[in-house]
Amino acid sequence: MVRIDEDKCIACEVCLPFCPMGAIHLNDIASIDQEECVECAICVRAAVCPVDAFVREAAPYPRSVRAVFSDPTIVHEGTGITGRGTEEMKTNEVTGRFKPGFVGVGLEFGRPGIGTRFRDVQTVATAVAKAGAEFEPKNPVTQLMKDTKSGLLKDEILDEKAMSAIIECLVPVDKLKELLTRVQEAAQHVDTVFSVECITRVAPDDTLPIDKILSEMGITRRINGKTNVGLGRPLLEGGAN
Ligand code: SF4
């Protein structure tokens, strides 16, 4: 938990713009709205306070999940790396997860600058579960589920807030339309923003098997990021496309 030592604060206001959640408020002195704070520790790492008034203390579970999902310096126990997803989500595919006929779907919540309650993550997770999605076991959100078939998260973390969280799952190509339709419906019931990423192997004729589905749904594909499927494929047989 991050707090401000009220005996030290001189109300200089310097720290206020450094909080991405707008959780630092100034009355006679500065204080942190602990409901909105996601424990990212940017205010601490920025080291702008002239009197060193920020104090960081270990938070008990379930509040401790805030820092795990918000502070990029913390290594996840489940993934062994920093950040909110597995390595496949940020660099090269390393485990052969994305096989022909399947689409990897990533749902990234809370960015930019809004954050997300895990209750909203659950709303979308249960929607994709109904479409037959298989959640990635090493993903940090999956590890907070009490039931990976339904996508339900542990009750005690639902009101916790994080800077961001990522669902990672896999569906057969022929289930993608149903999954995206359910996600669009679920989006009407969440109080945050999220983006949807589809990861698929390029067919031998250089087409993408998901393009027809996206086109039929009126969704414009944007190549905002790329996962180099197959380049890190020590476990993948049959070569990469
Ligand atoms: S830990 Fe992050 S969210 Fe909390 S007050 Fe500091 S900058 Fe804001």
Ligand code: SF4
């Ligand atoms: S920078 Fe330090 S002294 Fe200034 S308002 Fe923030 S906590 Fe108080």
